Amino acid sequence: RSMATLARKNLTIGLIPADGIGQEVIPAARTAIEAVGSDIPSLKFVDLVAGFETFTRTGTALPPETVESLKEECDCALFGSVSSPSRKVVGYSSPIVALRKILDLYANIRPVVSAKQVSPVVGVPPDVDLVVVRENTECLYIKQEELRVTDHGKEARATRLITERASRRIGQMAFDIALNRPRQAMIHKSNVLSVTDGLFRETVRAVPDIEPKYQKVTVMEQLVDSAVYRLFREPKVFDVMVAPNLYGDILSDAAAALVGSLGVVPSVNAGDNFVMGEPVHGSAPDIVGQGIANPVASIRSAALMLHHLGYIKGANRIDTAVDSVVREAAYLTPDLGGTARTEDVVNEIVKRI
Amino acid sequence: RSMATLARKNLTIGLIPADGIGQEVIPAARTAIEAVGSDIPSLKFVDLVAGFETFTRTGTALPPETVESLKEECDCALFGSVSSPSRKVVGYSSPIVALRKILDLYANIRPVVSAKQVSPVVGVPPDVDLVVVRENTECLYIKQEELRVTDHGKEARATRLITERASRRIGQMAFDIALNRPRQAMIHKSNVLSVTDGLFRETVRAVPDIEPKYQKVTVMEQLVDSAVYRLFREPKVFDVMVAPNLYGDILSDAAAALVGSLGVVPSVNAGDNFVMGEPVHGSAPDIVGQGIANPVASIRSAALMLHHLGYIKGANRIDTAVDSVVREAAYLTPDLGGTARTEDVVNEIVKRI
Numbered sequence: 001r002s003m004a005t006l007a008r009k010n011l012t013i014g015l016i017p018a019d020g021i022g023q024e025v026i027p028a029a030r031t032a033i034e035a036v037g038s039d040i041p042s043l044k045f046v047d048l049v050a051g052f053e054t055f056t057r058t059g060t061a062l063p064p065e066t067v068e069s070l071k072e073e074c075d076c077a078l079f080g081s082v083s084s085p086s087r088k089v090v091g092y093s094s095p096i097v098a099l100r101k102i103l104d105l106y107a108n109i110r111p112v113v114s115a116k117q118v119s120p121v122v123g124v125p126p127d128v129d130l131v132v133v134r135e136n137t138e139c140l141y142i143k144q145e146e147l148r149v150t151d152h153g154k155e156a157r158a159t160r161l162i163t164e165r166a167s168r169r170i171g172q173m174a175f176d177i178a179l180n181r182p183r184q185a186m187i188h189k190s191n192v193l194s195v196t197d198g199l200f201r202e203t204v205r206a207v208p209d210i211e212p213k214y215q216k217v218t219v220m221e222q223l224v225d226s227a228v229y230r231l232f233r234e235p236k237v238f239d240v241m242v243a244p245n246l247y248g249d250i251l252s253d254a255a256a257a258l259v260g261s262l263g264v265v266p267s268v269n270a271g272d273n274f275v276m277g278e279p280v281h282g283s284a285p286d287i288v289g290q291g292i293a294n295p296v297a298s299i300r301s302a303a304l305m306l307h308h309l310g311y312i313k314g315a316n317r318i319d320t321a322v323d324s325v326v327r328e329a330a331y332l333t334p335d336l337g338g339t340a341r342t343e344d345v346v347n348e349i350v351k352r353i
Numbered sequence: 354r355s356m357a358t359l360a361r362k363n364l365t366i367g368l369i370p371a372d373g374i375g376q377e378v379i380p381a382a383r384t385a386i387e388a389v390g391s392d393i394p395s396l397k398f399v400d401l402v403a404g405f406e407t408f409t410r411t412g413t414a415l416p417p418e419t420v421e422s423l424k425e426e427c428d429c430a431l432f433g434s435v436s437s438p439s440r441k442v443v444g445y446s447s448p449i450v451a452l453r454k455i456l457d458l459y460a461n462i463r464p465v466v467s468a469k470q471v472s473p474v475v476g477v478p479p480d481v482d483l484v485v486v487r488e489n490t491e492c493l494y495i496k497q498e499e500l501r502v503t504d505h506g507k508e509a510r511a512t513r514l515i516t517e518r519a520s521r522r523i524g525q526m527a528f529d530i531a532l533n534r535p536r537q538a539m540i541h542k543s544n545v546l547s548v549t550d551g552l553f554r555e556t557v558r559a560v561p562d563i564e565p566k567y568q569k570v571t572v573m574e575q576l577v578d579s580a581v582y583r584l585f586r587e588p589k590v591f592d593v594m595v596a597p598n599l600y601g602d603i604l605s606d607a608a609a610a611l612v613g614s615l616g617v618v619p620s621v622n623a624g625d626n627f628v629m630g631e632p633v634h635g636s637a638p639d640i641v642g643q644g645i646a647n648p649v650a651s652i653r654s655a656a657l658m659l660h661h662l663g664y665i666k667g668a669n670r671i672d673t674a675v676d677s678v679v680r681e682a683a684y685l686t687p688d689l690g691g692t693a694r695t696e697d698v699v700n701e702i703v704k705r706i
């Protein structure tokens with residue numbers, strides 16, 4: 001289910017740094033890709049805008065030109081991070097959620113692997129190695145919400161959508177990834193949401209009936225609340241975790257806490273025809289502009305994206321360089337307990353690519 | 354907002370062990386309450402049934418007699434835990450979710466405090482002291498779900514309800530608890546759910562405008578995904594956490610992981626006229642019947658319930674006894690790394706009451 005067959009001579013990458021530290025880490029990812037440029041015959045970057053800053057400037061968080069370029073011009077993209085307004089802002093809507101939908105990037109793949117040498121703040125044994133496979137187009141993220149004013153005050157409703165089609169394709173993606181690992185855990189809350197999570201569960205469970213090659217994968221299930229609990233108590237229990245959108249969002253942040261920092265966790269938003277790398281971290285307003293944002297998550301997202309596109313060699317060169325820098329721990333940003341600046345880390349990684 | 358004014362001469366407590374280890378820990382809680390019986394002039398227990406086992410036996414998970422007794426006869430109750438069927442079972446619906454609704458137990462209060470002497474498996478510094486205040490009647494827990502069969506396969510929808518009324522009263526409850534602690538964090542996902550979580554956020558935020566005594570409480574906010582992340586990286590950041598139903602469910606399990614075991618985390622489901630103690634843990638099918646279930650969560654739930662009813666002295670006697678047993682660590686069940694059996698722990702606690 002990777003797009004390996006799509007690997008092409010010319011690769012055009014859209015760069016959407018968006019808000020906050022996205023502006024610092026997406027250029028870092030670009031630098032890393034350029035460093036393996038010789039493996040990619042013709043490489044082109046297109047600078048694109050989106051985000052809350054874009055919204056305040058232009059009135060839209062996702063300008064049509066950005067969407068058009070992604071659809072017409074780009075083969076893939078890297079997205080930084082978006083700021084969330086601290087008060088409700090009329091007309092603002094998250095561009096990343098919209099992009100996932102518009103480009104039908106139905107799988108959010110988030111590998112969470114400990115850097116063995118990094119000693120995490122909370123002292124968790126650093127031996128986590130799992131992949132969160134998050135459904136990326138539906139659940140509460142369809143943003144179908146309404147507000148009514150009644151005699152008892154305001155009432156708001158949101159619709160949570162779970163379809164057989166989306167559950168099946170995310171299930172297939174998860175089983176594909178689980179083929180190279182022994183186990184897959186379905187995460188849901190079917191003890192409360194028997195219809196929606198019931199459908200997710202039944203559909204994912206039925207995938208090996210349709211594609212027998214998946215029958216060798218060991219399948220387990222866990223309610224989302226217990227899954228978060230177990231993730232912290234016995235992280236080795238999990239391998240591939242497949243979940244509806246919101247649970248996947250929470251699980252990937254939870255898993256990131258286990259490996260020392262959100263600053264090292266990459267993701268790709270993958271569809272059948274497009275892939276978009278995106279660090280799992282947010283816009284980090286507390287450290288923006290200081291030059292100390294961790295570029296590792298974005299650089300790893302770039303590698304994951306290249307891998308997904310079939311540029312295996314280039315992807316591996318980036319990953320190997322990143323892993324060695326993180327492992328040796330001489331160039332770490334403050335989130336990992338180091339004193340290095342973003343550019344120090346990038347330079348060191350590029351040196352080793 | 355506690356029911357202290359309701360403390361009465363006669364106290365009738367409904368006991369609903371329900372499934373799995375609920376059958377082992379609710380009797381333990383009863384024993385602890387009986388041990389402080391002298392502080393409660395006239396104490397009566399009523400044995401009630403509910404749960405999956407009751408469903409398979411009688412066709413309903415929550416018999417009308419149970420509801421009637423709770424409404425007519427009981428002043429409060431203790432609920433054990435329910436098993437979740439591993440496959441969809443037509444007609445089965447969680448009795449605990451129904452009870453919270455029927456009895457209008459709108460606040461689920463879950464204090465999570467580390468037992469200083471217990472060394473948690475994952476090595477988290479044992480200095481957690483927070484309270485999750487979970488809205489208990491709406492969100493996705495209204496179980497309004499529907500299934501459609503379309504040309505593209507099955508589609509399931511669930512409604513997530515957030516009302517001003519429920520958000521206000523849970524906000525008031527949280528602020529009340531926060532009066533004795535410095536801070537309160539609102540947990541939501543308003544960057545995606547701007548209408549429903551937007552309403553929750555605005556309503557809780559506005560509570561101090563209505564009741565000025567709350568203005569001394571420091572208020573913060575955190576998106577649910579980052580909240581789970583921060584809970585693990587910097588648990589001391591949080592104090593009182595107030596959240597809609599599902600986030601509260603996940604957050605309380607996450608917090609429980611920080612203090613060594615779900616087996617020590619109590620809760621009460623509180624309304625204006627009724628309170629029901631409930632351990633946060635589940636029915637634990639893996640250890641059921643072995644006599645090694647941790648009774649601490651249930652005994653603490655009993656104390657929390659008595660406290661809420663205004664039996665402060667009795668509640669404190671139980672809490673002091675439990676804390677000393679856990680702290681000294683000579684009588685711990687296997688979930689906390691010990692070798693004690695349920696009855697050993699109960700005997701030791703009763704001895705100290």
Ligand SMILES: CC(C)[C@H](C(=O)O)[C@@H](O)C(=O)O
Nearest residue numbers: 082094096097249544545578
């Ligand atoms: C920014 C936000 C809308 C987004 C999400 O919830 O998907 C983020 O948390 C993520 O995980 O990519």
Ligand SMILES: CC(C)[C@H](C(=O)O)[C@@H](O)C(=O)O
Nearest residue numbers: 191192225435447449450602
């Ligand atoms: C058993 C289940 C319905 C319940 C819930 O989700 O509320 C449980 O997880 C809890 O936390 O009390």
